Structure formats: structure tokens, C-alpha cells
Amino acid sequence: MTVSSPFQHAQPDQNIVLYDTMQRGKVPFVPGTPGHVGMYLCGPTVYSDAHLGHAKKEVAFDVIRRTFMHFGYAVRYVANITDVGHLQDDSDDGEDKIARRAALERLEPMEVADKYFWSFMADMGALNVLKPSINPRATGHITEQIALIEELIERGHAYEVGGNVYFDVRSWPGYGKLSGRNLDDQEEGTREAVRGDKRDPRDFALWKRAEHGHIMRWPSPWGVGFPGWHIECSAMSLKYLGEGFDIHGGGLDLQFPHHEAEIAQAEAAGHAFARYWMHNNMLTIGGEKMSKSKGNFTTIADVLAEHDPMVVRFLLVSSHYRSITEFSEAAFESARSGYRRLSEALHEVERRLNDAPVGHDDALEGKIGAHVQTFEDAMRDDFNTPRALAALFGLTGDLNTALAAGTVGRTTLQRARDAYRELGGNVLGLFEGGAAEQQDETQVIAALMDLVLKARQNYRLNKQYAEADELRDTLGGVGVTVEDTKDGPRWRR
């Protein structure tokens, strides 16, 4: 990512508006510390390959982060990795998802967590998602989770029964304020089966006793056990972003119970929690949420085996993060042609820059400026990527017309290139290592190799064997092998 660009703001922009789930509407964003944004995103439970639904969430929040950076903010982006405590069932029942997978794959639980952590990181790298500033793992923060649970017990909002510790939802009237559910609406209350040793079936686990044979276990004031799923996010977000941090994000489906529990745990322990809550909508297939448990998923790796990662990213940003993205072959087709239209225009501008005449075109620069403005207004308005993309298409239309009409001066071409690279590249995360660029590079390498091999042939014809060998050795040094066949020299990497 380019660190600075003529279009990047030097001073933090004060006019960003975002949809806050808690306030149920668009509100101006005011950072806790001027010029800084602290964001926390609920990350994956690393027990299987990530699917395209996960990519929608990661790309949505990556674009939000990049937009803040564009508008002159320093962003600390914390995204956790859940490697313990996420049980099969939201009502604190069932096996640990990672431990279950470990038994199936005959691996250590930590081997499972690492295997899928690294595959997740590889997928995210391919999709050009920036690495988090901090990527904390639940198992690395057991001490912090225990400390928070102790605070809750001290304040009378949690209780221990036989080595299990539960949050007492009836002691905390705020429980339900994010999702708008009051306690009586919470259907878990009607299921006696999930009550177990809880005082109220809606109470949720903060700490669970490790039964015999449970591998993931730590000592605690309540005996040997492991943390509940929700507590890690309260503990780690507060640790790294501090009291009253700016933004907490995640998928819409996490609002209840996960985010509701995160808020209750932090606030009941006396901490100021996130000031804004942002949720992405779902990626669907045939109208249904893509999910691991439904089995209707396509892994990111499978998608990337067939499609240019930039086309995948284009598809994801072409719908708003709060809208549903329906995944289909037709959607890919239109993403492919949309992305090609933008990237071809950018490449044409870059090609023309090689020998563009000095000069500029005021009218065209005026149009470029207007499209940049439209793009920025769209992103200031709750990160409206479809409208922002429309602005890039507007820019492309005007540019193509000007390019078709004749030569365009260097300064104006540079301005157009900078607009594409900053808005499409740095903000939306496109134009990186895409097929078009790779293809260009491949063509350039092929042309250069033709020249080098011809030069070597000439040396040989002139019996300048030392020079010919030197050329071959130099190529060998950068991993290019030259073979002489009956049809002439061949090269490979």
C-alpha cells in the first residue's frame, strides 16, 4: 500500500458519518482521541477453512479501516483469533469446536488452530486485506479473562457453581440493549434443557470446568477449566484499545448473544466499552446465509483457484457492507467485467505516462476532481462503496473519452493515475497483483527474455563463448535456466 498520495488527507476529516447499531441510525463519527481510531473486529474461530462469507466481513472492515486512513486518521486495528472456548452450541453446550476438529483430524488442538490461522492469513493476504495492528489470540490472554471474571464476581454480576462461572443476566438491566431484546423475549429462557446449573437459563458461561479428558485447560481461582467464548473479546479489546474505544465490528449474526454478552461483561465490571457498533450483513447463496454449518459454502481458497482475487474483492465491495451480497456466477461475471473496465483504464493511463507530452488539461482535471469528490462523499456517508465505485466508473468514462480523442498532458494523466491508485487502490484495496498486472509483467518478461536469448545466440555465432556463458550464468543466478534444444534455446523459471 502506498503510504502517501496527493489525494490522502493530511488532517483528519471531521465529516464521517457511520451507522451505529446501538443508536439505530447514522451518526457523526467523533473519535475518542483526535486523529486516532481504535477498531476491534471479532475474528474467526480457527477450526476450518474460511469461506466467502468470512471474506465479506473481513473486506468490509478492511475498507472501513482504509477509509479512515485515507481521511487522515491513524488507525489501530485489533482483530482477534478465537482458539478456545467456542462451543458447538451458543447455549454453552457441546464440545469445543477446535477440540472436536482436533479429534477428527488427529491433531493437537493448537495444531488445528495454527493450521487454520495460517490458511486464514494466506486467504486474507491474497484478498489484499491489511494485517491487523494486533492479532491477539484467546489462549494468549487467559490471565486477562480471569481478571475480568473476578471483577464481575466482586461486583455481584457473576457467580460460581462447581467450577463453572456464569454471568448473572438478571443483575444487569442493560443486557439486551444492542439487539433490542428484553429478557422476556430471549427464547433461550423457555428451554429448560439448557439451564443445567445456571440460576437462569439465559445466564451465559464466563468460565467452564474442564471435564476429564478436556485437553484445553488452565488453572483458575475456580479450578481447572477454560474461558467461555464471549469473555475473550471484552478482555482483549479493553486491553489493547482502552476504555471507551471507538468502534467494535462484526457480522450481524453476532449481535446476539455474542456482542450483547461482550457489552454486559465489560460494563458490569465497570468499564466503558465501544462507543460505536458496526455490523456487516451476510453473503448469501440462493438467498440463504453462506455458513459452515449449513454446508452451502465455497472456501476462499477454492474461489481463488478460479478467480482473480481482485475480481473477488471487487464483487465484495460492489455491495454496501450493510446490504446482502448474493453470490452467483452472474455476480462474478459482472464483477469481472467491472473490474476489467477500471483496471484497463488505469493501465492505459500508466502506459501513456511513459511518453506523455508535458502539459495539462484543465477541463479534464476539473472532471477528475469532481469524481474524487463524489467518491469521498460516498465513503464519508457510512462507507458507501457502491456509490464510490460509481464515481470511479464516472472517472473512467470521462478519461476514456479524452484518451480516445487524442493525447492528454502528463500532469493530467498523473492526476488520473493518482486518483485510481489512491481511491481504487488504497481505499478499496483493488489493483494489487491482479491478473491484468500479472499479465503485463509476464509479457514484459517474455519480451526481455527474447532479447537476452538473441544476444546470447549472437555471442555464440561470433564464438564469444565466455560472454554467452556469462549471460547464462547471470540468468541462473536469478533462477532462470537456459537450455539449448534442437529448436533453439529455451528458458524457464
Ligand SMILES: Nc1ncnc2c1ncn2[C@@H]1O[C@H](COP(=O)(O)OP(=O)(O)OP(=O)(O)O)[C@@H](O)[C@H]1O
Ligand atoms: N455468510 C456470511 N456473510 C457475512 N459474514 C459472515 C458469513 N458467515 C459468517 N460470517 C461472519 O464471520 C464470523 C465468523 O463466523 P462463523 O465462524 O460463525 O461462520 P459460520 O459459517 O456462520 O459458522 P457456523 O455455521 O458454524 O456458525 C462472524 O462474524 C460472522 O458474522
Ligand SMILES: [Zn+2]
Ligand atoms: Zn467478539
